[in-house]
Amino acid sequence: MLLHSVIVTNSCWAQSRRPLVSTLFRCFSISFNSFASITSPEASHIDEDFDDFLPWLEHKAAAKISSVLSIGKSSYGRALYAARGIRTGDCLFKVPYSVQLAPDNLPVEITCLLGDEVGNVAKVALLILHEKMLGQNSEWAPYISCLPQPEDLHSTVFWTDDELAMIRPSALYEETLRQKAQIEKDFWAVKLAFDRFPDRFCDVTLQEFTYAYGLVTSRAWEGSGSVSMIPFADFLNHDGTSEAYVLSNESKKHSEVIADRDFAPGDEVLIRYGKFSNATLLLDFGFTVSCNSYDQVQVELNIPQHDRLYTQKLELLDRHSTRSIKDVNEFTSSRNSFTIKEVKSGCKKGKGIPQSLRAFARILAFNSQEELNELAAEAARNDGRLARHPLKNKNREIAAHQLLLSEISQLVEEHNKYIKLLVPAPPYICGKSVLRRRLAQDLLTGELHVLKSASAWLEKYCSTLRTK
Numbered sequence: 332m333l334l335h336s337v338i339v340t341n342s343c344w345a346q347s348r349r350p351l352v353s354t355l356f357r358c359f360s361i362s363f364n365s366f367a368s369i370t371s372p373e374a375s376h377i378d379e380d381f382d383d384f385l386p387w388l389e390h391k392a393a394a395k396i397s398s399v400l401s402i403g404k405s406s407y408g409r410a411l412y413a414a415r416g417i418r419t420g421d422c423l424f425k426v427p428y429s430v431q432l433a434p435d436n437l438p439v440e441i442t443c444l445l446g447d448e449v450g451n452v453a454k455v456a457l458l459i460l461h462e463k464m465l466g467q468n469s470e471w472a473p474y475i476s477c478l479p480q481p482e483d484l485h486s487t488v489f490w491t492d493d494e495l496a497m498i499r500p501s502a503l504y505e506e507t508l509r510q511k512a513q514i515e516k517d518f519w520a521v522k523l524a525f526d527r528f529p530d531r532f533c534d535v536t537l538q539e540f541t542y543a544y545g546l547v548t549s550r551a552w553e554g555s556g557s558v559s560m561i562p563f564a565d566f567l568n569h570d571g572t573s574e575a576y577v578l579s580n581e582s583k584k585h586s587e588v589i590a591d592r593d594f595a596p597g598d599e600v601l602i603r604y605g606k607f608s609n610a611t612l613l614l615d616f617g618f619t620v621s622c623n624s625y626d627q628v629q630v631e632l633n634i635p636q637h638d639r640l641y642t643q644k645l646e647l648l649d650r651h652s653t654r655s656i657k658d659v660n661e662f663t664s665s666r667n668s669f670t671i672k673e674v675k676s677g678c679k680k681g682k683g684i685p686q687s688l689r690a691f692a693r694i695l696a697f698n699s700q701e702e703l704n705e706l707a708a709e710a711a712r713n714d715g716r717l718a719r720h721p722l723k724n725k726n727r728e729i730a731a732h733q734l735l736l737s738e739i740s741q742l743v744e745e746h747n748k749y750i751k752l753l754v755p756a757p758p759y760i761c762g763k764s765v766l767r768r769r770l771a772q773d774l775l776t777g778e779l780h781v782l783k784s785a786s787a788w789l790e791k792y793c794s795t796l797r798t799k
C-alpha cells in the first residue's frame with residue numbers, strides 16, 4: 332500500500348484508483364486555479380534548516396509551488412504549516428510532475444537491466460539509492476539529504492524478531508513476513524543493476540535496500556499506474572479525519588492539495604493518507620493513531636479435517652463464491668479469511684461482520700448432505716451465493732453463530748494475553764523499543780475493540796434467537 336492520489340483532469344474529476352467517490356463529488360465545486368491571495372506572513376514552528384528547500388524546488392521547477400505553506404517541525408517529524416491565513420478551497424501547493432521522482436527518472440542504462448518482475452516501488456527505491464550515492468552531485472541532493480534516516484523508520488519490516496513477536500495475534504505479523512520476503516525478492520531482482528554498476532551502488536546490502544523501500548512506501552504516491560515521490564507534499568502528516576488529499580492534475584501535470592478547511596497562521600496542515608487501519612498505517616508508515624475508526628481484524632475459518640462432510644463442503648464452497656470484495660486495508664488473504672470491522676452498538680444487522688463470514692459459519696454448522704443440497708438449491712434460485720440469509724432451522728442458525736463466537740472469543744483471549752505482556756515502560760525510559768511497544772499496544776487494542784464489538788453482537792443475536 333502507498334499513498335494514493337486522486338486523479339483529476341482539467342475541467343472535471345476523473346476516476347480515482349481508490350473508492351474515494353464521496354470525495355470526488357465533494358470536490359466538484361472547488362476551483363483550483365490560483366493560490367490563495369494572502370498578506371502578512373507570520374508562521375510559527377518554522378524550521379530554519381529547511382529555509383532553502385522550497386526556493387530550491389521552485390527554482391528546479393521554474394514555477395511557484397506554494398506561497399501559503401512553510402516547513403516546520405511537529406511531534407510527527409517535519410510538517411507543513413500555514414504561513415498565512417488559508418481559506419477552505421484555497422490551493423495549498425502545486426508540485427509539477429517535472430520535480431517528482433518516478434521510475435522514469437532512473438538512467439536508461441539501469442532501467443534496461445530490470446526485468447518485468449521489478450515493480451515501481453523497487454524502481455523508485457533504486458533511484459533513491461542511486462541519487463544517494465551521487466551525493467552533492469545529484470540534481471536531487473537537497474531532497475535526498477532530508478529524507479529520514481533508518482533509525483527514524485518504524486514500519487514493522489524494520490522490527491526485530493522480538494519486537495514482531497509482540498504483535499503475533501494480528502494479521503500484520505504474517506503480512507510483515509510476506510512484505511519482508513517480497514523486499515528480499517525485489518532485492519535479488521535488482522541485484523544485476525548493483526553488480527553491473529558497482530561505482531554507482533557500492534555494494535548495496537539488503538538492509539540498505541529495505542531502508543530505501545521503506546522510504547518509498549511511507550512517502551510516495553501511487554496514481555495513473557506509476558509511483559512517485561513528491562517533494563514538499565511528502566512533508567504533510569496524516570489525520571484520519573481530514574478531507575484533504577493529494578490530487579493529480581493530469582492535464583496540467585502537477586500534484587496539488589486543496590484546503591478542506593480554514594487555517595490560521597501557524598496551524599499544521601494535515602491530509603488523510605487514506606482510510607487506513609492501524610495495521611496498514613504501521614506496515615507502510617510506521618505509526619498508529621489511537622481509536623482508529625478504520626481498524627479491522629482478519630478472521631480465518633477452516634473446515635476441520637475431521638468433519639465427515641469435509642470434501643462435500645469444500646466442493647460446495649469451490650462452486651459458490653463466499654468472499655466479499657477486497658478492501659483497502661485487507662492483507663494478502665486466503666479464501667477462508669474474512670475482515671471484520673467494528674459493529675456499532677445498537678446496530679441490528681451486525682454491520683461490520685461480513686455476510687460472507689456468516690455464510691461460511693452456516694456451512695460449517697451443517698451436518699447432513701441433505702442440508703447441503705438444500706443450500707445449493709437455494710443459492711441457485713437466488714444470486715448463486717450460499718447461505719446469505721438466516722437459516723430456517725433456528726438451532727442450526729444459533730449453532731453457526733456460536734461457532735463464530737467461539738472463534739472470535741479465542742482471538743479476544745489471545746489479544747488480551749499479548750496486551751497484558753506489553754506493560755508500559757516507566758516514564759523515564761524512552762527510545763525506539765518503547766515507541767514500538769506503544770505501536771504494538773495501539774494495534775492490538777484497536778483490534779481487540781473490533782473483536783469485542785463483534786462478539787457482543789453475536790452473543791445478542793444468539794440470545795434473541797433463543798427467546799423467539
Ligand SMILES: C[S@@+](CC[C@H](N)C(=O)[O-])C[C@H]1O[C@@H](n2cnc3c(N)ncnc32)[C@H](O)[C@@H]1O
Pocket residue numbers: 407408409410479549550564565566567568569570615616617618619620
Ligand atoms: C509522508 S511523511 C510526512 C512527513 C514526515 N513527518 C517527515 O518528517 O518527513 C510520513 C511520515 O510522517 C510521520 N507521520 C505522519 N503522520 C503521522 C501521524 N498522524 N502520527 C505519527 N506520525 C505521523 C510518520 O513517520 C510517517 O512515516
